[in-house]
Amino acid sequence: MSSIELNGVSRWYGNVVAVNDVTLTIGPGLTGLLGPNGAGKTTVLHLMAGLLAPSQGEVTVGDEPAWRNPDMYRNLGLVTERESVPGFLTAWEFVLASAKLHKLPNPEEAARAALSIVELVDAQDRRISTYSKGMRQRSRVAAALVHDPKVLLLDEPFNGMDPRQRLHMMTLLNKMADEGRTILFSSHILEEVEQLSGTVQVIVAGRLAASGDYRHIRRLMTNRPHQFTISSSDDRLLATVLMGQDSVSGVSLEPTGVLVQANDYGTFTRAIAKLAREHKIRLTQILPSDESLEKVFSYLVAT
Missing domain, CATH: 3.30.70.920 (Lrp/AsnC effector binding domain/regulation of amino acid metabolism (RAM) domain)
Structure with a gap:
């Protein structure tokens, strides 16, 4: 399970079309989903994560349908744009809870490894409510990584991070992509995509507008x-x-x-x-x- 496919996928809410006939394949490596705010990026990610059913078309992760398939999360990690981290927990408690929910054989070891990856070990015993926004984001990434998924979906993962944290996150994502994972992140900032290797999918008004490596997209824009x-x-x-x-x-x-x-x-x-x-x-x-x-x-x- 390492590729994501959307085949003629649309999603509408009443008369509002959020995603319009999108067909794309996301393979191993690092891919940016680029577009302005309100373009439909979050809806696309939620379709891939099985949180939404397509109104039309088919979404598969690996060879399995994404909708109504909770077992898919054994190999998929998701970091949503909206924060939903209980501030009264420490990062250690939060990531350990995620490891236990995944029923990992050694949840403590998995939690330690995930917190180390995002460089939160020194602050793991502080309550998340005392964290900066960038630190809270890293704690959420650690919880999504705790079961070592082959597919990772991140919605605007760099929000709230300072330059050093951004650089660390970019390095981390590139490293995981080089190990063969399929990683898709959304962004509305061109420079974030430019600094990451891999391919770019551009979405505007719910439609797939362009696809290719960053140099190709930049050339189209220029x-x-x-x-x-x-x-x-x-x-x-x-x-x-x-x-x-x-x-x-x-x-x-x-x-x-x-x-x-x-x-x-x-x-x-x-x-x-x-x-x-x-x-x-x-x-x-x-x-x-x-x-x-x-x-x-x-x-x-x-x-």
Whole structure:
């Protein structure tokens, strides 16, 4: 049991479609599920974890259906986005309870190993209510790892972690993936995915928008049309100059400056300073007008 498959999967709530006809396969290694907030990432993870039934299609983990299959959790670990850790417990008590629920032959040894993996041994006897958010997150990861699962699902696992904790978690996930586990984590932050090896699945508005390694996804995003608002010492002259450039598909004068539609991001950004210098135009501000995550991802849906 090491691969996850969604075949034509949809999930709706009344008239609201949360996941729309998604087909994908997650194999051994580290995969990022990337998308803006509200895109359907959590719903996809809950379908994979068997917490939700698909309204249409099929979800399998290994060769077994995810829905109504509690035995699947012998080989699957889940870290949800919402915290549900009882603060009155210590990390040791919390992770040990997880080991006992899994009916492990030596729960104490398994709990010690899991806490060591996430570097919480020194704080294991403190109540979780005294932990920082990053430490609470690590205690939840330890509880999900205690039975050494082959499949690990993590929903926004880096929330609340400081840079050192993030680096440690990234190193840990890469190490476990290299050992042959299937690990899927969700994120709405491009840089988190960029720093982790593996493949990326991009989901927007419940649909699978793009799939591939990070370099492929980054290339798709970079090569899309971009809008810039540029302020200068002579906006009218600048607009005239830019209209003759092959990398520019549209120019308009606005109260805030020159609104430019660039069809070649790299060529335009390399040329703008040179053109301004040649025509003795002083650039005072260059602002991307369409860099919100929602717009970036929505472009991928349309390609």
